[in-house]
Amino acid sequence: MKTFDIALKDILQSFRSFFLIGMGIFAPLIITALLFFAFGGFAGEASDLPVLKLGFVNLDQPAQGQNLGEMIFSMFTDESVSGWLAAARYPDEQAALAALDNRELGVAVIIPQCLSQAALQGGQGVVIKIIQDPTLTVTPSVVRNMIQSFLDGVYSGRVAYELISARSASAGLQATPETLTAVFAALQSWYTDFQRSLFHSPAAPLVLRLPSENADPTAGGMQQVIRLIMVGQMVFFSFFTAAYAMESILREHENGTLARLYTTPTPHMTILIGKLMAVVITVLLQAIVLILLSTVLFKIRWNAIDRLAVVVFAQVLAASGMGVLIISILKNTRQAGPVIGAGLSVTGMAGGLFTAANTMPDVLTTVSKFTPQGWVMDAWKNYINNGPTPAFLQSIAIAAAIGLALFLAGAFISRRRFA
Amino acid sequence: MTLPAIQVTQLEKAFGALQAVKGITFEVAPGEIFSLLGPNGAGKSTTISIISGLLAPTAGEVAIFGRSILREPNAAKAMLGVVPQDIALYPDLSARENLVFWGKMYGLRGAELKHRVDEILAVIGLTDRQKDRVSTFSGGMKRRVNIGAALMHRPSVVIMDEPTVGIDPQSRRHILDNVKDLNRQGMTVLYTTHYMEEAAELSHHIAIMDEGVIVACGTHDELIRLVGEQTRIDLRLNAEAEKVMAGMSAVKGVSKVTSLDGTVTVLVDDSNRVLPRLFEVAAQVSVRILSVDIQEPNLETVFLHLTGRALRD
Numbered sequence: 001m002k003t004f005d006i007a008l009k010d011i012l013q014s015f016r017s018f019f020l021i022g023m024g025i026f027a028p029l030i031i032t033a034l035l036f037f038a039f040g041g042f043a044g045e046a047s048d049l050p051v052l053k054l055g056f057v058n059l060d061q062p063a064q065g066q067n068l069g070e071m072i073f074s075m076f077t078d079e080s081v082s083g084w085l086a087a088a089r090y091p092d093e094q095a096a097l098a099a100l101d102n103r104e105l106g107v108a109v110i111i112p113q114c115l116s117q118a119a120l121q122g123g124q125g126v127v128i129k130i131i132q133d134p135t136l137t138v139t140p141s142v143v144r145n146m147i148q149s150f151l152d153g154v155y156s157g158r159v160a161y162e163l164i165s166a167r168s169a170s171a172g173l174q175a176t177p178e179t180l181t182a183v184f185a186a187l188q189s190w191y192t193d194f195q196r197s198l199f200h201s202p203a204a205p206l207v208l209r210l211p212s213e214n215a216d217p218t219a220g221g222m223q224q225v226i227r228l229i230m231v232g233q234m235v236f237f238s239f240f241t242a243a244y245a246m247e248s249i250l251r252e253h254e255n256g257t258l259a260r261l262y263t264t265p266t267p268h269m270t271i272l273i274g275k276l277m278a279v280v281i282t283v284l285l286q287a288i289v290l291i292l293l294s295t296v297l298f299k300i301r302w303n304a305i306d307r308l309a310v311v312v313f314a315q316v317l318a319a320s321g322m323g324v325l326i327i328s329i330l331k332n333t334r335q336a337g338p339v340i341g342a343g344l345s346v347t348g349m350a351g352g353l354f355t356a357a358n359t360m361p362d363v364l365t366t367v368s369k370f371t372p373q374g375w376v377m378d379a380w381k382n383y384i385n386n387g388p389t390p391a392f393l394q395s396i397a398i399a400a401a402i403g404l405a406l407f408l409a410g411a412f413i414s415r416r417r418f419a
Numbered sequence: 420m421t422l423p424a425i426q427v428t429q430l431e432k433a434f435g436a437l438q439a440v441k442g443i444t445f446e447v448a449p450g451e452i453f454s455l456l457g458p459n460g461a462g463k464s465t466t467i468s469i470i471s472g473l474l475a476p477t478a479g480e481v482a483i484f485g486r487s488i489l490r491e492p493n494a495a496k497a498m499l500g501v502v503p504q505d506i507a508l509y510p511d512l513s514a515r516e517n518l519v520f521w522g523k524m525y526g527l528r529g530a531e532l533k534h535r536v537d538e539i540l541a542v543i544g545l546t547d548r549q550k551d552r553v554s555t556f557s558g559g560m561k562r563r564v565n566i567g568a569a570l571m572h573r574p575s576v577v578i579m580d581e582p583t584v585g586i587d588p589q590s591r592r593h594i595l596d597n598v599k600d601l602n603r604q605g606m607t608v609l610y611t612t613h614y615m616e617e618a619a620e621l622s623h624h625i626a627i628m629d630e631g632v633i634v635a636c637g638t639h640d641e642l643i644r645l646v647g648e649q650t651r652i653d654l655r656l657n658a659e660a661e662k663v664m665a666g667m668s669a670v671k672g673v674s675k676v677t678s679l680d681g682t683v684t685v686l687v688d689d690s691n692r693v694l695p696r697l698f699e700v701a702a703q704v705s706v707r708i709l710s711v712d713i714q715e716p717n718l719e720t721v722f723l724h725l726t727g728r729a730l731r732d
Binding site: 001002005009012013016017255256257259260261262263264265266267 | 471472473492493494496497499501503505506507508509511512516520521523524525526568
């Protein structure tokens, strides 16, 4: 019972400390909020990427068969790109350029008159004009790549058709729709392999990496980014909170209240356990408060409560362990400020807590594995991306094991010093 | 047979090469105020810390009403209320929250705890400020809460380690009156101080400590009798004390001569007879006596007599 009394007293003191409330609650929320606004928060999911307005001028007039200009336009108006691309027709190049000059458009695509004929039947080269706002970089490049990819497919198809026709004719065979379909399927497979070989990569040549293929489908890109930022800040400051909460043992040592506690009929281990318990509960409360506030403030959806509970548990254990160990080896509160600040900032950054992306450079990924924060962040990413259970449990187990080891080491040293 | 409230036997404590307490033995009877009097560094606080269970002795034994502080620490500590020398409270908690917490540490719960907190707040005169944080209190108010926290569980023995250091006269008076009240309620008080006036006013028995040993122990009157009829004369000089000390020591009727900060202290049998001789000695070496203070025998005199040094050295 006295253990709880001591823990309760410490928690009460912690939550009356402006410093702890500032560092533990407001700082992570403020940093996340700043980044949230920077990414266009509160504007809704549609603004995950700035919408590119595209002016499309189709001058293509095939004598017969497919109008490739129309096929390209349909590609730009496909539902899959509607989140970041808004294409509109313009009657001629002058109208599109005028709109571009007025900044009504981000990019203009001018399809020449004889595109279909040149692409499907061969002949003189044609030029597709792509004119962009020079201040834009990423999205016009994606438009260019889409057109290039489309034309590559058309040209390779034409070459394949001509080749099959020529071979069939020389062999005295007649190409049928069935044989052509089979040949084009084989061609598609070959083309994919060819591109993989070209890029010397076992992966597909062009992969649009979403935050995770398994990520929560209800969470948009903005949600993913903000969740990662929030999680990074929460982990970062949870380690500070734990260290600060544990620092109370140094403060009590210096203020004489620890000595006074020892004059009461309270076993020394009870006192120590009470203080350790306060650290764990404080960090746990901090995590719960931050999760609740981030739900309200940033509309973050924390799904899979069971997984959330497990990852919070791992975070609390790792943060508490680190805090207990750091304080156990410090002589006094004067040492605590700089050591906690520098130590946790360095290990936090090394742990990738400030990298709001699912994938990090290999070096940082490797370095992060040497910090408790890195493993906790790994567990959080597994949670956010709804990663496979074995990988999720592995990161949880390692983070918790590191935390437990640090906690026991810190508790052992503290017991020798203070109990 | 009544057990002593505190029994200290051959107590020793060493910090490395420093022997802070050198085999002291004393007993405190139930219901009395017992003072440990001595200058800073005499070993009083170390002794108190061992009796409180805060420090382990190098050798010796301490028992509270027969319960060994070493072998039955919790049983012994349950009978003790310790008032530390420095304020040992939680500044971010209110006066009431502090008392509640310390009460719980002594095992109080529920209605009993609430009732006792109200009582103590009334005793220390802070009922009106009970919800204010201790950090907003004056030094004297903090001292009162500091004492109140030690009384929560109605201890049989209260240990007070220099509770009046660094406070204003009014708060000091309040604390001394509190000590007497506690004693009247039947509590045994072990009190340490380097103010002989406090020891003289409060104590049934006084142990004078110096350099880790008890140089004398007894009632106030018993201790005074140790120096007989000796009178203490303090002489303030206009020159170095060393110039006159040898000469004054040689004067008949002078038993001890010490000096501190330009003042020479002389213990004499008969001040009327000796004082003119002291002036003569000073005149012989061209030293002027600027002031003379003659004191009847007191604890300061006793300490000087026993140790050759002033209590406030």
